[in-house]
Amino acid sequence: MLHIVNKSPYERNALESCLRLAINGSAVLLIEDGVYGAVKGGSFEGALQAALPGLKIYALGPDLSARGMADRVLDGVSVVDYGGFVDLVAEHSNCQSWL
Amino acid sequence: MKIGVLVNEGPYTHEASDSAYNFTKAALEKGHEIYRVFFYHDGVNNATRLTEPPRDDRNIVNRWSELSKQHNLDLVVCIAAAQRRGVMDENEAKRQGKDAHNLAEGFRISGLGQLVEAGIQSDRLVTFGD
Numbered sequence: 570m571l572h573i574v575n576k577s578p579y580e581r582n583a584l585e586s587c588l589r590l591a592i593n594g595s596a597v598l599l600i601e602d603g604v605y606g607a608v609k610g611g612s613f614e615g616a617l618q619a620a621l622p623g624l625k626i627y628a629l630g631p632d633l634s635a636r637g638m639a640d641r642v643l644d645g646v647s648v649v650d651y652g653g654f655v656d657l658v659a660e661h662s663n664c665q666s667w668l
Numbered sequence: 669m670k671i672g673v674l675v676n677e678g679p680y681t682h683e684a685s686d687s688a689y690n691f692t693k694a695a696l697e698k699g700h701e702i703y704r705v706f707f708y709h710d711g712v713n714n715a716t717r718l719t720e721p722p723r724d725d726r727n728i729v730n731r732w733s734e735l736s737k738q739h740n741l742d743l744v745v746c747i748a749a750a751q752r753r754g755v756m757d758e759n760e761a762k763r764q765g766k767d768a769h770n771l772a773e774g775f776r777i778s779g780l781g782q783l784v785e786a787g788i789q790s791d792r793l794v795t796f797g798d
Binding site: 575600666 | 676682683687695698700793794796797
């Protein structure tokens with residue numbers, strides 16, 4: 570399962586819920602303001618690092634760049650472009666947007 | 669692979685319309701088939717041809733129309749959501765006794781069944797919204 574989170578964890582609890590409910594082996598893709606969850610030194614660093622052994626976490630590169638955060642991504646989070654987003658959708662049997 | 673796209677947010681709101689467009693474009697470039705893009709809730713505002721953003725801004729509506737033309741995309745607007753928000757094609761405007769219509773090129777108005785069908789017929793359905 571690919572989970573897609575598009576809201577900042579400082580605005581909504583979608584990322585928190587997603588990390589809590591996603592089963593091991595799932596992938597989480599942060600897009601739009603969701604990429605704020607993947608910032609090094611942010612309040613969600615601990616939560617993401619705790620989730621990382623079980624989940625694959627990705628962040629959308631263009632959305633990181635748009636927010637000036639391309640070089641501040643947490644270690645262990647993979648950066649993908651839109652083509653990578655499409656590949657993630659194709660690779661996983663289903664996807665869930667946490668709106 | 670057949671991919672369906674659902675857009676639930678209006679243009680120029682947050683970023684969902686842009687993400688949906690960029691995703692759709694990237695999927696087409698990778699050789700996937702976009703079975704349908706369905707516009708629901710405020711997403712129907714992606715389909716009004718009277719949109720006129722400032723010159724230095726992207727024209728989200730035209731962008732969809734152009735992509736539709738290039739790839740023969742099926743852009744479907746939910747009729748109930750569209751009527752609530754004043755988005756209608758010529759036939760619908762006539763039927764409702766309106767003096768104008770505003771559905772942009774490349775879009776068509778239909779029912780929610782088209783979303784259900786896209787869910788059934790596509791290998792994946794990707795939702796963008798608020």
